[in-house]
Amino acid sequence: MLWIIGILLALTLIVGPSAWVKFTLKRYATERKDLPGTGGELAHHLVKRFELNQVKIETSQEGQDHFDYGQHVVRLSPSVLHGRSLTAVAVAAHEVGHAIAHEKKQPISRLSTRYLPLAHMARRVTAILLLGWPAITLLLQVPYAVPLHAVVVGLSGFLAVIVQLAILPEEWDASFNKALPILTEGQYIPQEDLPKVKKILTACAMTYVAAALIRVLFVWRWFKR
Numbered sequence: 001m002l003w004i005i006g007i008l009l010a011l012t013l014i015v016g017p018s019a020w021v022k023f024t025l026k027r028y029a030t031e032r033k034d035l036p037g038t039g040g041e042l043a044h045h046l047v048k049r050f051e052l053n054q055v056k057i058e059t060s061q062e063g064q065d066h067f068d069y070g071q072h073v074v075r076l077s078p079s080v081l082h083g084r085s086l087t088a089v090a091v092a093a094h095e096v097g098h099a100i101a102h103e104k105k106q107p108i109s110r111l112s113t114r115y116l117p118l119a120h121m122a123r124r125v126t127a128i129l130l131l132g133w134p135a136i137t138l139l140l141q142v143p144y145a146v147p148l149h150a151v152v153v154g155l156s157g158f159l160a161v162i163v164q165l166a167i168l169p170e171e172w173d174a175s176f177n178k179a180l181p182i183l184t185e186g187q188y189i190p191q192e193d194l195p196k197v198k199k200i201l202t203a204c205a206m207t208y209v210a211a212a213l214i215r216v217l218f219v220w221r222w223f224k225r
Helices: 002-027 039-049 086-103 107-140 146-185 191-224
Strands: 056-059 066-068 073-076
Touching: 002 086, 002 191, 039 056, 039 073, 039 086, 066 086, 073 086, 086 107, 086 146, 086 191, 107 146, 146 191
Parallel strands: 056 073
Antiparallel strands: 066 073
């Protein structure tokens, strides 16, 4: 009975953040005519305002908003680039916040350059171990053991979560040291919407941690089947 409760608690911790992030971003994605511009227009304005001369604005797939520090590109999904909503302007400001930190070479920007490759590597290792473990055991001529397979894949998945937690301060900086002051001081949003924008920026900061957690859930469900 205790192990069932433990699994339920773990699933709540894993699914909860991801569901909350998606719910929050969707909740405040309603078009607002009272806002001065779209997320894309705000992004272009901020790139000029902060003299980020090497930074470009491009379109990405829906839900794949990010700053590519290698290519110096802020990539925004169509709903953010062309949307005139609280979610659109907050997400745009968050991603430009990353660009500001990286282009100005602020110390906080070193977290992603240091740890993000590790997160990508952990994700690839997890995928390889998840699908290729039977072949690996065959090549090594060792008996295939489902529990050991689950433990190894689970540990590699949790490593990705830990790496994303290490990068979290940089995500928090982009939301609350960059985007929030920009949105409030620049009067891009009405003052009464400030609590909503804080929720959106919190969701932006937690996006990658939530995604890493949901991948751990996927691994658990895969072994359950």
